[in-house]
Amino acid sequence: MINKLALACLLLAFGSAALAQTEDEAAMRQAAQDRDAAAEESEQLKIAAVEALISAPPERALAILTKVLEGEGSDELKERALFVLSQTELPEAQDILVQTAMDSDGPLRLEAIRMIGIGGEADALARLGELYANGDAETKEAVLEAYLIADETEAVYRIAANAQNAEEFEEAVETLGAMGAVDELRALRNRTDMAGILIEAYAVADDTESLRELALNSNDPELRAKAIEGLGITGADPAMLMDIYRNTDEPEIREAVREALLISDSDEAVLQLFRESRDSAEKRELLETLVIMDSDAAWEVIDSTLENEE
Amino acid sequence: MMRAGFVVLLTALATSVAAASLDALGPDGWHTWRVPAAEGAPAWCCFSWNDGAVTSRVCNLDRHSSYGGCGGAEPNGFVQVYAKLEGGQPVELRVLAPGCPVESETEIADLGDIEADASFNWLRRLVRPDSRVSEDALAAIAMHRGDPPLQFLIDTAQDAEEGDIRETALFWLAQTGSRESEPTIMRAIASDPEHEVREGAVFALSQLPEDRAVDALTAVLRNRALDREVREEALFWLAQSESDRALAVLEQLLAGENDGSI
Numbered sequence: 417m418i419n420k421l422a423l424a425c426l427l428l429a430f431g432s433a434a435l436a437q438t439e440d441e442a443a444m445r446q447a448a449q450d451r452d453a454a455a456e457e458s459e460q461l462k463i464a465a466v467e468a469l470i471s472a473p474p475e476r477a478l479a480i481l482t483k484v485l486e487g488e489g490s491d492e493l494k495e496r497a498l499f500v501l502s503q504t505e506l507p508e509a510q511d512i513l514v515q516t517a518m519d520s521d522g523p524l525r526l527e528a529i530r531m532i533g534i535g536g537e538a539d540a541l542a543r544l545g546e547l548y549a550n551g552d553a554e555t556k557e558a559v560l561e562a563y564l565i566a567d568e569t570e571a572v573y574r575i576a577a578n579a580q581n582a583e584e585f586e587e588a589v590e591t592l593g594a595m596g597a598v599d600e601l602r603a604l605r606n607r608t609d610m611a612g613i614l615i616e617a618y619a620v621a622d623d624t625e626s627l628r629e630l631a632l633n634s635n636d637p638e639l640r641a642k643a644i645e646g647l648g649i650t651g652a653d654p655a656m657l658m659d660i661y662r663n664t665d666e667p668e669i670r671e672a673v674r675e676a677l678l679i680s681d682s683d684e685a686v687l688q689l690f691r692e693s694r695d696s697a698e699k700r701e702l703l704e705t706l707v708i709m710d711s712d713a714a715w716e717v718i719d720s721t722l723e724n725e726e
Numbered sequence: 727m728m729r730a731g732f733v734v735l736l737t738a739l740a741t742s743v744a745a746a747s748l749d750a751l752g753p754d755g756w757h758t759w760r761v762p763a764a765e766g767a768p769a770w771c772c773f774s775w776n777d778g779a780v781t782s783r784v785c786n787l788d789r790h791s792s793y794g795g796c797g798g799a800e801p802n803g804f805v806q807v808y809a810k811l812e813g814g815q816p817v818e819l820r821v822l823a824p825g826c827p828v829e830s831e832t833e834i835a836d837l838g839d840i841e842a843d844a845s846f847n848w849l850r851r852l853v854r855p856d857s858r859v860s861e862d863a864l865a866a867i868a869m870h871r872g873d874p875p876l877q878f879l880i881d882t883a884q885d886a887e888e889g890d891i892r893e894t895a896l897f898w899l900a901q902t903g904s905r906e907s908e909p910t911i912m913r914a915i916a917s918d919p920e921h922e923v924r925e926g927a928v929f930a931l932s933q934l935p936e937d938r939a940v941d942a943l944t945a946v947l948r949n950r951a952l953d954r955e956v957r958e959e960a961l962f963w964l965a966q967s968e969s970d971r972a973l974a975v976l977e978q979l980l981a982g983e984n985d986g987s988i
Binding site (some may be wrong): 475687690691699700703704707708711714715717718719720721722 | 733947948950956958961964965966971973976978979980981982
């Protein structure tokens with residue numbers, strides 16, 4: 417039987433051991449934290465050194481950047497190296513970018529593609545077509561982004577024109593829209609099966625003329641409505657939208673016009689249509705639009721009317 | 727009809743307990759009593775929504791079923807109050823039509839008929855910031871017959887410390903449809919210190935019977951001394967109204983000088 421003294425000694429011994437263990441753990445944790453901090457500082461120094469190469473003689477920078485890309489450094493370090501390469505005016509730099517895009521995978525590949533876009537060098541950009549043709553969805557998206565950065569409308573147009581499926585077409589057309597590539601988008605108008613996608617791109621590209629054409633002449637009421645809403649996005653002349661409204665009995669088209677006027681904040685036009693309408697249900701729809709718009713024009717009229725009554 | 731595991735209380739068969747008191751409601755759990763309803767009080771019961779179709783259903787007190795005027799029950803001059811106690815404190819309240827079928831996993835103690843004043847006096851103590859059932863108590867009070875409940879709603883709308891309680895009182899005051907509603911709500915619109923309460927008061931006006939709602943909202947819209955936000959609320963609710971009069975008011979105000987410039 418263990419007496420109390422022995423028990424106390426045992427507890428003290430265990431307590432001491434436990435305390436020592438706790439102290440060891442704390443020391444190990446601290447050491448690990450110190451190592452992490454040192455590693456982080458080292459990494460930041462390397463990144464700063466790579467970025468400084470942007471001002472170095474190109475040939476010297478190229479050699480170092482190549483080593484960085486071939487080395488065991490972090491992805492962040494390599495991505496910075498890619499950026500500096502994109503700014504280096506040597507054909508070899510572009511070759512390295514292209515090679516990295518071809519041979520790497522994951523984020524480094526995508527970053528290399530993006531840097532080709534940022535660099536804007538023609539031969540490197542031309543090689544992106546091959547990457548697009550053989551690449552996965554992420555690669556294709558990165559190539560489109562690079563073309564967007566470099567304003568390569570022709571290359572994106574070719575992708576759209578040769579798209580293998582609706583999704584590819586849509587991505588390329590959206591990119592053309594973002595690039596404001598009106599001519600290229602108009603050249604795709606024969607793709608009537610993709611009219612909805614094209615209408616959205618016309619709106620983004622601010623192609624009021626194409627939208628107006630579709631709003632007035634498309635045989636498909638849904639496409640007409642979509643084109644009308646697109647006119648709202650482009651801020652088309654409210655008078656044009658009002659004419660469309662006045663010359664139709666189709667509820668969907670009128671709704672699209674109300675939507676377009678709402679989008680373009682054309683409250684005076686909505687107010688005018690409200691005054692012209694002789695149908696209660698329609699007046700309520702227009703009124704609802706005015707209220708949603710928090711129309712200053714409406715409030716000016718209301719307060720003016722009240723003032724005149726006084 | 728008994729359901730397995732539930733006690734179904736058909737409150738239409740409840741026996742009257744003369745002058746029963748609510749001061750000591752008894753053990754924890756659900757309690758119910760019937761009180762004379764205010765004129766025009768709706769007959770609330772439970773319902774479910776499915777693709778826009780409303781279906782009446784049994785009210786399960788333990789499951790917070792949606793309830794309201796869509797339940798298909800008929801008003802009969804009374805309302806049935808259900809109160810759940812935990813630790814001696816009310817933690818849930820409902821007010822339903824007496825004929826509304828109800829179920830619970832535990833027994834519902836039926837106190838029979840209670841005078842409206844007694845029920846109101848019990849409920850009014852629950853309208854306070856720290857109460858879990860403040861809003862339900864105000865709803866229940868609005869359904870009680872008599873002047874004291876109405877005056878309580880008016881006083882609470884004006885004097886309650888918490889803005890949420892004032893706003894809820896305004897809403898239920900409008901729901902009573904009493905003629906005293908408009909002056910109280912208008913005063914709140916003009917002078918309640920909280921913006922949300924003033925906007926809520928405008929919404930309360932929209933809940934009045936249609937013609938009165940249009941008149942009251944029009945008055946707010948036309949009053950240029952009021953702040954723009956409450957007038958915008960009035961414009962919004964007038965525009966939402968299906969009343970031809972509302973539309974006519976707005977047409978007249980929006981007529982302006984139509985120079986056809988667009």
